[in-house]
Amino acid sequence: MNVLVLGAGQLARMMALAVKPLNINIRAFDVGSGNVVDPLTTGVIFGNLSQGIEFSDFITAEFEHIDHQTLAVCQASGKLRPNSQAIKVGGDRRLEKDLLIKCKVANAQHEIIETKADFDQALKTLSFPLILKSALAGYDGKGQWRLKNQAQAEATWLDIKAFFDGGEQGVKHAVVAEQMVPFDREVSLVGVRDSKGNTKVYPLTQNHHSNGVLSVSIAHHIDKALQAQAQKVFDSIAQELNYIGVLAIEFFQVGEQLLVNEIAPRVHNSGHWTQQGADTCQFENHLRAVCNLPLGSTELIRPTAMINILGEDNVPNEVLSVASTRLHWYGKSKRAGRKMGHINVSGNSEKQLASRLMDLAEILPEAAFDELKPYITAYQSKLI
Ligand code: ATP
Ligand code: MG
Numbered sequence: 001m002n003v004l005v006l007g008a009g010q011l012a013r014m015m016a017l018a019v020k021p022l023n024i025n026i027r028a029f030d031v032g033s034g035n036v037v038d039p040l041t042t043g044v045i046f047g048n049l050s051q052g053i054e055f056s057d058f059i060t061a062e063f064e065h066i067d068h069q070t071l072a073v074c075q076a077s078g079k080l081r082p083n084s085q086a087i088k089v090g091g092d093r094r095l096e097k098d099l100l101i102k103c104k105v106a107n108a109q110h111e112i113i114e115t116k117a118d119f120d121q122a123l124k125t126l127s128f129p130l131i132l133k134s135a136l137a138g139y140d141g142k143g144q145w146r147l148k149n150q151a152q153a154e155a156t157w158l159d160i161k162a163f164f165d166g167g168e169q170g171v172k173h174a175v176v177a178e179q180m181v182p183f184d185r186e187v188s189l190v191g192v193r194d195s196k197g198n199t200k201v202y203p204l205t206q207n208h209h210s211n212g213v214l215s216v217s218i219a220h221h222i223d224k225a226l227q228a229q230a231q232k233v234f235d236s237i238a239q240e241l242n243y244i245g246v247l248a249i250e251f252f253q254v255g256e257q258l259l260v261n262e263i264a265p266r267v268h269n270s271g272h273w274t275q276q277g278a279d280t281c282q283f284e285n286h287l288r289a290v291c292n293l294p295l296g297s298t299e300l301i302r303p304t305a306m307i308n309i310l311g312e313d314n315v316p317n318e319v320l321s322v323a324s325t326r327l328h329w330y331g332k333s334k335r336a337g338r339k340m341g342h343i344n345v346s347g348n349s350e351k352q353l354a355s356r357l358m359d360l361a362e363i364l365p366e367a368a369f370d371e372l373k374p375y376i377t378a379y380q381s382k383l384i
Helices: 010-022 049-054 068-076 084-091 093-102 116-125 150-166 224-240 282-290 317-321 350-363 372-383
Strands: 002-006 025-030 035-037 044-046 058-061 110-113 130-134 144-147 175-179 185-193 199-201 205-210 213-219 245-254 257-264 304-310 325-329 339-346
Touching: 002 010, 002 068, 010 025, 010 282, 025 049, 035 049, 044 049, 049 068, 058 282, 068 084, 084 093, 084 257, 093 110, 093 175, 093 224, 093 257, 110 116, 116 150, 116 175, 130 150, 144 150, 185 224, 185 282, 199 224, 213 372, 224 245, 224 257, 245 282, 304 350, 317 325, 317 350, 339 350, 350 372
Parallel strands: 002 025, 002 058
Antiparallel strands: 025 035, 035 044, 110 175, 130 144, 130 175, 185 199, 185 205, 185 245, 205 213, 213 304, 245 257, 304 339, 325 339
């Protein structure tokens, strides 16, 4: 089976690594160069998209910010899973909010802003502090502004205006202004839906972000009621989108309530722990769904955490001396804040996992992992 992935980053790479044993060959469309490449070696296979489409049984995507022309061509081939509409929804916060409203799913109070008048109006309707997010092309906390009070409003608007002006011409830019949610913690649900409508979800993952970027995810057995609440949201969104493949939903937890932050129509960074903590990893399950194979179990095998390696291309190999630890590099060149790789670690109990995480925090350089120790200390203290 041949599958073309739109996007040639680490997610395509990890899909390729996961599904080789199933005899599924992954080729990746590099949207920057327009070439179809081997996701592991980046060697060019085809010089254009159409050959990539012709020589694949199915097409999927590793990111949602794909131009609509490319999506239309892939959709027309009848091979694209999830469908182009689902991918577009994930890439435009306006469509995403419409979907959440349609599915009657709780989310942060918000307003859509396209003009200065909308901006002024939103500041009257919502209350500070606010977070403003670009409707298009936002990821890893980019294209976001935090607004604490009225005094910052004018400067923030000028910045947003400059962002619109500097963005792609001929498209309608907007920001979504959201009420800051005083969340107790952030969690996400990664799940998978096949072409017959069967769904399976992984246990909710607890996530910690530094500067708007995911830094640590922890998966363990979680409160049943909360898991059921999240699964209900997953089922309604996946069904509404007629979704095929892995879909991730990020939530804010406030007390016992989950508010959806955003959805990602793809395998997700907060699901990387499934590579060793779940019966079937998210990458394999995504391709199983795409290729009409039976879905694999999403059960947690043992408590597992993932630590992102951001902007660093070298960590002490000593991390591998911590039991049940695996290192995953993406083969990318170093750039500040860039996702370069991740570390997965498991324990037979949550306590053992926390202690191994602490061992890793002792080894990892403080400068690149400055929030790790305080976060793990806080996590550990809840377990005692
Ligand atoms: P990523 O690609 O890493 O998921 P993103 O650029 O898509 O990031 P969001 O997930 O919307 O952006 O926001 C990044 C982080 O900023 C969130 O995980 C959360 O920590 C914080 N954040 C976003 N929106 C809110 C909100 N309404 N209230 C409180 N915190 C928020
Ligand atoms: Mg996010």
